[in-house]
Amino acid sequence: MGVFKTFGVSVLLGIVAALFQYFVVYERWKNVRSLDRNDFARNPNWKVYQDSEIKTVYYEVDKLGEVLKEWQHGEFILYRLKESEKAKYNFDPVKELKSDVVARKLDLGCKNTEASKFSTMLTNCLFDMKFQNGKEEIIPAPMLLTEEGSGYSASFANFTNKDTVSNLWNLLKVPFSPRGKAVSFEQAFISNLKQPRITAPFHANPLTDSVAIQYQGSKTWLFLPPPTYVSMMKSTFAGSALFPKRSPNLEDKPEVYIYTSQPGDVLFFPESWGHTVYTYPGANVMFNFRQMYSGNFLHQPVIWVSAVIEHLIGVKGNDWTQKDEDIRKIQKIVPQKGENVRVQEMYKSMCGEEQKHKTDFDKQMLDLIRKEVERVTGSPFQEIQS
Ligand SMILES: [Fe+2]
Numbered sequence: 024m025g026v027f028k029t030f031g032v033s034v035l036l037g038i039v040a041a042l043f044q045y046f047v048v049y050e051r052w053k054n055v056r057s058l059d060r061n062d063f064a065r066n067p068n069w070k071v072y073q074d075s076e077i078k079t080v081y082y083e084v085d086k087l088g089e090v091l092k093e094w095q096h097g098e099f100i101l102y103r104l105k106e107s108e109k110a111k112y113n114f115d116p117v118k119e120l121k122s123d124v125v126a127r128k129l130d131l132g133c134k135n136t137e138a139s140k141f142s143t144m145l146t147n148c149l150f151d152m153k154f155q156n157g158k159e160e161i162i163p164a165p166m167l168l169t170e171e172g173s174g175y176s177a178s179f180a181n182f183t184n185k186d187t188v189s190n191l192w193n194l195l196k197v198p199f200s201p202r203g204k205a206v207s208f209e210q211a212f213i214s215n216l217k218q219p220r221i222t223a224p225f226h227a228n229p230l231t232d233s234v235a236i237q238y239q240g241s242k243t244w245l246f247l248p249p250p251t252y253v254s255m256m257k258s259t260f261a262g263s264a265l266f267p268k269r270s271p272n273l274e275d276k277p278e279v280y281i282y283t284s285q286p287g288d289v290l291f292f293p294e295s296w297g298h299t300v301y302t303y304p305g306a307n308v309m310f311n312f313r314q315m316y317s318g319n320f321l322h323q324p325v326i327w328v329s330a331v332i333e334h335l336i337g338v339k340g341n342d343w344t345q346k347d348e349d350i351r352k353i354q355k356i357v358p359q360k361g362e363n364v365r366v367q368e369m370y371k372s373m374c375g376e377e378q379k380h381k382t383d384f385d386k387q388m389l390d391l392i393r394k395e396v397e398r399v400t401g402s403p404f405q406e407i408q409s
Pocket residue numbers: 223226227228298
């Protein structure tokens with residue numbers, strides 16, 4: 024009898040999930056497929072917070088545990104090495120990254136694809152769904168950071184050696200761990216770019232808190248807090264991420280935080296904070312741990328349920344063009360996923376190589392990145408040429 028009852032409940036839950044998916048997710052997406060530049064054409068006054076205005080706690084090498092004793096849930100807070108300690112910080116990729124990763128050598132020429140070369144809204148080679156530009160390869164992570172790995176990048180990478188994940192966390196020497204809880208994820212972002220580029224267009228994770236740890240190199244991030252990203256920009260979900268549908272209204276008071284990471288930086292940011300990331304050339308190792316909190320569900324229940332359902336059944340739309348079983352086993356993030364296709368369709372009319380295709384919102388954000396990069400590097404900013 025019990026078996027039938029369980030079976031009945033499962034069937035019922037399945038039907039509810041399917042109806043929710045159909046009426047909430049697909050109906051919602053019908054209305055947002057045709058965005059264009061006008062949706063991002065308003066120019067409100069942005070309240071800009073510089074890197075130095077982010078709440079920061081300074082620490083000494085190997086003594087982060089003295090100031091960071093637990094996961095910073097719901098906080099946007101940076102833990103940074105004291106200026107006098109920076110010279111003592113050392114990260115040895117050969118010792119710490121004993122693992123293979125799936126990496127890709129990107130050809131910024133974006134052959135045979137529609138591309139947006141430099142944008143906070145659109146990924147390079149946006150329509151490169153069939154991996155025409157650079158094949159994925161499995162390579163040792165430390166090699167990626169040497170001369171031999173020049174031009175390679177591994178995003179949302181999973182390590183083949185799972186010990187590497189705990190090793191990286193243990194380097195922090197803090198008295199807690201994000202692992203072992205019901206749901207936690209980790210992803211590595213390892214790159215050795217020849218030219219700088221925006222490695223992630225604006226997106227947000229509505230489900231989890233994150234901590235971004237910069238072990239080597241540097242990245243410039245723009246962060247949009249939820250009142251700006253979710254409310255004013257009407258971000259909508261696709262899979263487990265949120266993407267903006269319009270720029271804030273003229274009477275709105277949107278906020279943006281500029282953050283440039285340094286080796287040793289540990290930055291916590293809460294769920295639904297929109298962000299875009301610019302990666303500097305050369306060896307770069309960033310690691311992201313995520314932690315799910317049940318309270319996050321109450322903030323945005325519809326998005327939460329949708330993201331979970333899409334995560335579970337989102338394999339629909341997968342069209343593996345690269346049949347390498349070994350790569351498939353290691354790397355679970357799939358560019359051809361149905362939800363990614365929807366996002367790309369949503370932004371399609373804004374994608375192009377010419378300046379005129381860029382939205383005003385994008386131009387404003389790029390301008391902030393440009394000024395920050397000039398401040399950090401001390402030299403004029405050069406937009407990617409090819
Ligand atoms: Fe992200």
